[in-house]
Amino acid sequence: MSRSPVKQASLGDGLSDKQVSMISIAGIIGAGLFIGSANAIATAGPAVLLSYALTGVLVLLVMRMLGEMAVTQPDSGSFSTYVAKAIGPWAGFTIGWLYWWFWVLLIPVEAIAGADILHAWFPAIPAWAFTTAIIGLLTLTNLFSVKNFGAFEFWFAIIKVVAIIAFIAVGTLAVCGYWxxxxxxxxxxxxxxVGFMPNGFGAVITGVLITIFSFFGAEIITIAAVESKNPAQKIRRAINLVVYRIALFYLLSIFLVVALVGWDEPGLRSQGTFQYVLSKLNVPGAELLVDSVVFIAVCSCMNSGLYTASRMLFSLATRGDAPKKFAEISGGGVPRAAVLGSTFAGFAACFANYAFPGQVFNFLISTTGAIALIVYLVIAVSQLRMRLALKKQGSEPAFKMWLFPWLTWLTILSICAVLGYMFYLPQYRYESLMTLLVTLVVLSVGISVNGKRKRSGQAVVTMRAKIE
Known part of the structure; x- marks a missing residue:
């Protein structure tokens, strides 16, 4: 894949202020909160609040570091571009393709989850037909104008936020005895x-491994903001709001869950977190309400996943790390080839799921197990290197990471510790090894591509020149 960089095409700026704001507010609200949080609660008990708090702090620090780089240089490739500049083109190649891989595999996961809900409502129609329809519809929303993506995501976000606020209101009334x-x-x-921490502190750390994937996606705002006016200002505002989103949407809602129902009640896992709580509170139509919100949440995640994957593929192509075709822009400012390429990969994974149930697809999903942590790690390392390079030049970024370099180093060490813990735990070892395998494969390709470029005489830009 020895390709030279192509001239940077121009994406549109069709996302409005309201759309970017809602994407930043609701970007971390997915099915993992409404349903998947039950697994974290069953693992750590009420101490899952510590798991969410620790994860929230880690994500907050990573987002602050990413914000420092993104405010200085907004880019559709976000951290993969910064990694290429701070560490090397081979690193940007590797993390960009890993991130694309994660999101194209999320597309079928969310589409299948949404199809299962629709199939339960309309059993006469096969689930695969719903899966195809969902992917097809959301592909169309991304294909012609970024305004379409923004409009869908805006209303998806509104529904998710209203649902969370309504749950918090009901839960607060119940805890106070007024329900x-x-x-x-x-x-x-x-x-x-058995107390607040029934399974010990080790279970709290295991809870971090479960909850961290619920937060993954917060970084999308640094990609989406590029397709709006004044992206640096929007990124700064969104990063500053991360702490409030984590506190409101995750910590407060999960606090109400573990306060209202026993952490070890089987219904939490069988019915899903929010549905079980609402059914215990005798809320009429709890199952239909939660299923509807979860359906919206999975469609939102898939919509964002397709958008993010296409923009990352576009960015890779503009740097010569993917076929030049994916760098082409339509008259509406949309990288259509990148959208279709990402959709095709998602469709292929869906086909594998239905053609070989429980085999190929499960293997593919296992390869994404630790990608979120790897992305966070390289963001932290890149921020460290770029900030030190700026310091040598006698300049500082306008939007700074707190207590640099101490909090940056603490974040790097914490992520390494969590990754090590994943390899240590038997239940996470397989997916950790699979992620390591795919990472090594992509890394070897990236090193080979970079080596061919050097041998062919292409310019290698230094860290100083890149930052300047």
């Missing part, structure tokens, strides 16, 4: 079943 449909009150479930 009229059920005789519940207080927070005794936080400690009445």
């Amino acid at each position: 009229p449909l059920a005789d519940v009150s207080g927070v005794t479930h936080l400690y009445d079943r």
Whole structure:
């Protein structure tokens, strides 16, 4: 894949201020919060609040570091571009393709989840037909104008935010003893079943491994903001709001869950976190309400996943790390070839799921197990190197990481510790090894491509020149 960089094409700026704001607010609200949080609760008990808090702090620090780089230089390739500049083109190649791989595999995961919900409502129609329809519809929203993506994501975000706020309102009334449909009150479930930390602190760290993937996607705002006016200002604002989103959407809502129901009740896993709580509170139509919101959430995640994958593929192509065809832009400012290429990969994974159930698709998903942590790690390393390079030049970024370099180093060491813990735990070892395998394969290709460029006499830009 010895390709020279192509001239940077221009993406549109069709995302409005309202759309970018809602994408930044609701970007981390997915099915993992509404349903998947039950696994984290069952693992750590009420101490899952510590798991979410630790994960939230880690994500907050990573986003601040990414924000420092993105405000200085907004780019559709986001961190993969910064990694290429700070560490080397081979690193940008590797992390860009790994990130693309993660999101194109998320497309079928979310589409299949949404199809299962629709199939339960309309059993006469096969699930695969719903999966195809969902992918096809959301591909169309991304194919012609970024405004279409923004409009869909805006309303998806509105629904998710309203649902979370409504749940918090109902849960708060119940905890305070003012909920009229059920005789519940207080927070005794936080400690009445073998204490607050029933499975020890090790379970809290295991909970971090589960919860961290619920937060993955917050970085999308640094990609989406590029297709709006004044991207640096929007990125700065979104990064500053991360802490409030984490506190409101995750910590407060999960606090209400573990306060209202026992952490070890089987219904949490069988029904899903929010549905089980609402059913215990005798909320009419709880199952339909939650299924509807979850359906919106998975469509939102898939919509964002397709958008993100296409922009990352576009960025790779503009740097010569992917076929030049993917760098082409339509009259509406959309990289259509990149959208279609990402959709095709998602369709291929869907076909594998239905043609070989429980085999190929599960293997593919296992290769993404630790990609989120690898992305966070290279973001931290890149910020460290770029900031030190700026310091040598006697300049500083306008938007700074706190307590540099100490918090940056703490973040790097923490991510390495979590990655090491994944390899240590038997239940995560397989997917950790699979992620390592695919990472090594992509890395070897990246090193080979970079080596061919050097041998062919292409210019290698130094760190100083890149930053300047």
